[in-house]
Amino acid sequence: MKTGARILVEGLQREGVETLFGYPGGVVLPIYDELYDSSLRHILVRHEQAAAHAADGFARASGRVGVCLATSGPGACNLVTGIATAYMDSVPVVALTGQVPTSLLGNDAFQESDITGITLPITKHNYLVKRTEDLGHVLREAFYIAGTGRKGPVLIDIPKDVSTRPIEYEFPESEPVTLRGYQPTIRGHAKQIDKAIEMIFDAERPLIYAGGGVIASDASAELLSLVETLGIPITTTLMGLGAVPCDHPLNLGMLGMHGTRSANYAVTESDLLIAIGARFDDRVTGKLDTFASQAKIIHIDIDPAEIGKNKKVDIPIVGDTKSVLQDMLAKIRKKKEYDRWLTRIRGWKEKHPLTYRRDGVLRPQFVVEQLSELLNGEGIIVSEVGQNQMWTAQYFCFRKPRTWITSGGLGTMGYGFPAAMGAHFACPDQVVFDIAGDGSFQMNIQELSTVATNNIPVKVAILNNRFLGMVRQWQELFHDRRYSFTELPPVDFVKIANAYGVDGIRVESVDDVVPALRAAVETDGPFVLDFRVEREENVFPMVPAGAAINEMIGGNYE
Amino acid sequence: MKAHTLSVLVENRAGVLSRVSGLFSRRGFNIESLAVGICEEPGMSRITIVCIGDDAQIEQVMKQLNKLIDVVKVSDITENERVERELALIKVAADPGTGRAEVMQLATIFRAQIIDVGAKTVTLSVAGDTEKIDALEKLLRQYGVKELVRTGKIAMLRGAKTVKSAK
Numbered sequence A: 001m002k003t004g005a006r007i008l009v010e011g012l013q014r015e016g017v018e019t020l021f022g023y024p025g026g027v028v029l030p031i032y033d034e035l036y037d038s039s040l041r042h043i044l045v046r047h048e049q050a051a052a053h054a055a056d057g058f059a060r061a062s063g064r065v066g067v068c069l070a071t072s073g074p075g076a077c078n079l080v081t082g083i084a085t086a087y088m089d090s091v092p093v094v095a096l097t098g099q100v101p102t103s104l105l106g107n108d109a110f111q112e113s114d115i116t117g118i119t120l121p122i123t124k125h126n127y128l129v130k131r132t133e134d135l136g137h138v139l140r141e142a143f144y145i146a147g148t149g150r151k152g153p154v155l156i157d158i159p160k161d162v163s164t165r166p167i168e169y170e171f172p173e174s175e176p177v178t179l180r181g182y183q184p185t186i187r188g189h190a191k192q193i194d195k196a197i198e199m200i201f202d203a204e205r206p207l208i209y210a211g212g213g214v215i216a217s218d219a220s221a222e223l224l225s226l227v228e229t230l231g232i233p234i235t236t237t238l239m240g241l242g243a244v245p246c247d248h249p250l251n252l253g254m255l256g257m258h259g260t261r262s263a264n265y266a267v268t269e270s271d272l273l274i275a276i277g278a279r280f281d282d283r284v285t286g287k288l289d290t291f292a293s294q295a296k297i298i299h300i301d302i303d304p305a306e307i308g309k310n311k312k313v314d315i316p317i318v319g320d321t322k323s324v325l326q327d328m329l330a331k332i333r334k335k336k337e338y339d340r341w342l343t344r345i346r347g348w349k350e351k352h353p354l355t356y357r358r359d360g361v362l363r364p365q366f367v368v369e370q371l372s373e374l375l376n377g378e379g380i381i382v383s384e385v386g387q388n389q390m391w392t393a394q395y396f397c398f399r400k401p402r403t404w405i406t407s408g409g410l411g412t413m414g415y416g417f418p419a420a421m422g423a424h425f426a427c428p429d430q431v432v433f434d435i436a437g438d439g440s441f442q443m444n445i446q447e448l449s450t451v452a453t454n455n456i457p458v459k460v461a462i463l464n465n466r467f468l469g470m471v472r473q474w475q476e477l478f479h480d481r482r483y484s485f486t487e488l489p490p491v492d493f494v495k496i497a498n499a500y501g502v503d504g505i506r507v508e509s510v511d512d513v514v515p516a517l518r519a520a521v522e523t524d525g526p527f528v529l530d531f532r533v534e535r536e537e538n539v540f541p542m543v544p545a546g547a548a549i550n551e552m553i554g555g556n557y558e
Numbered sequence B: 001m002k003a004h005t006l007s008v009l010v011e012n013r014a015g016v017l018s019r020v021s022g023l024f025s026r027r028g029f030n031i032e033s034l035a036v037g038i039c040e041e042p043g044m045s046r047i048t049i050v051c052i053g054d055d056a057q058i059e060q061v062m063k064q065l066n067k068l069i070d071v072v073k074v075s076d077i078t079e080n081e082r083v084e085r086e087l088a089l090i091k092v093a094a095d096p097g098t099g100r101a102e103v104m105q106l107a108t109i110f111r112a113q114i115i116d117v118g119a120k121t122v123t124l125s126v127a128g129d130t131e132k133i134d135a136l137e138k139l140l141r142q143y144g145v146k147e148l149v150r151t152g153k154i155a156m157l158r159g160a161k162t163v164k165s166a167k
């Protein structure tokens, strides 16, 4: 006989789970009792939101499914932001929640909340398991759904009696999961691929626009090979950074609201845009009717619903990015020179590099740039949300996929630090940095306790401007510098870190940046760097909201 | 913008209706009518949805519906030859003497059935396409409609063609 809790723990192990992030409570007591002497490593966070973000960070860094666990009611509700974050960025996470016993469901019982109802719009799928007999296969389905097709979070809600009841149960031998209503298309349509190739060779000014789908399907090698085989320039979204090396001569960097001028100009002038695992998000397109308005569009995506959602597409190809790119590469037999186009692009790149004032003042961009040089493409960089995120995207040179982890779609402040913890468990040999703002860091600062107790060697580099910087920037530019509730009081982050048992340094001058970064890297455990940066620095260049993406402002310094 | 009739085959599981209807409200799609019931395939239900939108919106609706794990098949049967039925129950004020005979006559013309007769009311059951029911309802209004219940529309392709699983 096995209890539901035992089946759950065994099932997790059968799925290859080694680490999960969670927080206990009443209705998950039976599950925690099983965890007590299981070989699963459970990391006790200090807030359930952090458990969800850590599972998400683990998934993004490893490419595997991340797992978090919370109790019913408040515990489950605390997961919500983390689940929504994973959903928006298509990250495979399985969230397990306890629930009141089935006999009390719907009674407004103590700590009851309808978490399957609450998470309906922010999960790929969810389950309320009402019989212990169903738990084993629901778990298998959940992992399968989370980790295939367009990936995403799946929640399983487990009433207490379901986890307590003992039943006779053997796991079925692992035949593949089949679901009548879920059969993602993996292979792209051969005729569509032929047509796409033809269109590419007809074009004079083609441009690849690659997004997070490339990272999710581990298609970076194929993408790079496509770029080089065709000799076509590429721009990536925030989520696609690292898909090809930042310093590749054909890479124009990020496009969109805080993209490079060369990328945005190239989109505007291109006559063929090849969108790969990207979804024409409004932060990318700016004013939609002027986005790539001279271009035909090929769109490769695993999710048919993304194709044609925002922009009319000439050649849709539904399929897994990696598989479609492999099929394309196998069919390309010639090469075309796009000399005039490449010359024009090189001109923009030379004329409009990303720059900031180098005047001896401690500026946030300098910190990111120095870290980039120090790590030289190694390590995993996680960010919070706001200016810190954009500066990292702009000034850190990512060379490999899954080394850049950020909340793109939802833009969740407080994501970075716990996600960095998760990334550490995915890649324990890599140094992991969370580049933070002082606002964002304080949204999950309690996790200092988690990294201290478990000696999780995450380094937090706070670009401390004592502002909710990105909001302040908009107030400066669009609200007459009326800084309504965006100024934060000074906080001594080193003292806070120390109180939790974590080392830290405050840095106030340019000269101290590199030694401090070195100290952080060389410390075995977690570390907090409090960079007191220029307070009113802005992220430039920038496309004002609603403008066309070639109408960029700022960012021209000598 | 026009009305589309979607035939949706779903797994017969708890919560499937809220997944489907939630998707419509969340993404700002309008439902004109919705009818759901079990069907010939074991473990499945069929939902007939009438919704209004332009082609791009309807395409999005269908793609988003398809993404739901419990949705097995979505077909837009608007352009196909099909049969459609709606059922209405209409309780009409009809005192013996005043309108009752005329109401009974209308029922005959519309092939409606009289399913209940009270001291002051007559209740009709009528099935047909939307226009027919609209027409009858309009005519009955002059006698005084006390209560009206309409099901959503259900629809089926004509001939041998079917809307079956295998998404």
Ligand SMILES: Cc1ncc(C[n+]2csc(CCOP(=O)(O)OP(=O)(O)O)c2C)c(N)n1
Pocket (backbone or CB within 6 Å): A384, A385, A386, A387, A388, A389, A411, A412, A413, A414, A436, A437, A438, A439, A440, A441, A463, A465, A467, A468, A469, A470, A471
């Ligand atoms: C949870 C959450 N609340 C509010 C916002 C809106 N928001 C976006 S950026 C930002 C400011 C972030 O400030 P900070 O973390 O200090 O970073 P900085 O921009 O200064 O680098 C805010 C409030 C958000 N993205 N997430």
